[in-house]
Amino acid sequence: MPEPLNIAFFGSSLVSSYWNGAATYYRGIIHALHRLGHRVTFYEPDAFERQQHRDIDDPDWAKVVVYPGEGESGVEAALEQARGADVVVKASGVGVFDAWLEREVLRLQGERTAVLFWDVDAPATLERVDQDRGDPFRELVPRYDMVLTYGGGPRVVSAYRELGARECVPVYNALDPATHHPVPRDPRFVADLGFLGNRLPDREERVDRFFFEAARRAPSRRFLLGGSGWDEGVPSNVERLGHVSTRDHNAFNCSARMVLNVNRESMARFGWSPPTRVFEAAGAGACLIVDAWEGIEDFLEPGTEVLVAEDGLQVAEYLESVGSGSAAAIGERARKRLLADHTYDHRARQVEDLLCARTRAEALA
Structure with a gap:
């Protein structure tokens, strides 16, 4: 020792x-x-x-x-x-x-x-x-x-x-399994797709491309946006939550059918940069959609443990093609993978x- x-x-x-x-x-x-x-x-x-x-x-x-x-x-x-x-x-x-x-x-x-x-x-x-x-x-x-x-x-x-x-x-x-883990669904956060992230200069364009574009393409779906700084340019079917305390992250991740993570521009360019949100969401058993970046397969297996999207169109397609049962199965496989290796x-x-x-x-x- x-x-x-x-x-x-x-x-x-x-x-x-x-x-x-x-x-x-x-x-x-x-x-x-x-x-x-x-x-x-x-x-x-x-x-x-x-x-x-x-x-x-x-x-x-x-x-x-x-x-x-x-x-x-x-x-x-x-x-x-x-x-x-x-x-x-x-x-x-x-x-x-x-x-x-x-x-x-x-x-x-x-x-x-x-x-x-x-x-x-x-x-x-x-x-x-x-x-x-x-x-x-x-x-x-x-x-x-x-x-x-x-x-x-x-x-x-x-x-x-x-x-x-x-x-x-x-x-x-x-993943810290004592902090991020499955909890009962919370009516405040029930939605088709949720995203957590503050508005930052090198994130804004990618959030528009992956999250807001998906919302525009799926007007009948409910979207939740948590994070500070999103005061304008938000589609009408996206509910803004403002800052979401870490106390509520498990409930957020467990209540939406799917959760999106979007890397900042520089992290996407370098690859191998899974942010905390990836592990928090997957650790809670969420069905996670990530923007495509090199190295994701070192952490979660695309298609079985995580869904990888090239753009907002593909995010919207996942919302139509992946039902609640399949989403829950993807999230559970991801959670087990993180507990074993990460x-x-x-x-x-x-x-x-x-x-x-x-x-x-x-x-x-």
């Missing part, structure tokens, strides 16, 4: 999913690391009204430290508190102090402290630095002990290697193996 690790984790938020799609990813992995005996302190800023829109109280499986979102004294104190940890993680997309933290966490690096960059949106990060040769993050990449990514597959690994990363390993989203316990053991292998290598050096 490996020695327990003391891990300091700087991320967007562990306790709030408000404008923070990585929340369930953080929760799944950190909770699973706790079950393996490791101790995690999660440092997050008081920013973007996330603390006012908490989904969970401070958990008993991690210590949460909230620092002010303005002025550097708070984040400096948090960084100093993290000194001496076995592992310090800087996640991408904290939202404030990102460039500062990416540079300053490296001051904590030492013989007993590994410093990792954990990229929860690697395609966007890599495209940003590729377009700006002067981006200061380029020079920092080789200094991190390891880069972990939320996904991205071989293209992301190759791109980070080209930037000089010592090691780059995808740690994919997964839980956060699987991911936490992967992270533990990576960190402990580094510790063993340093001990032998």
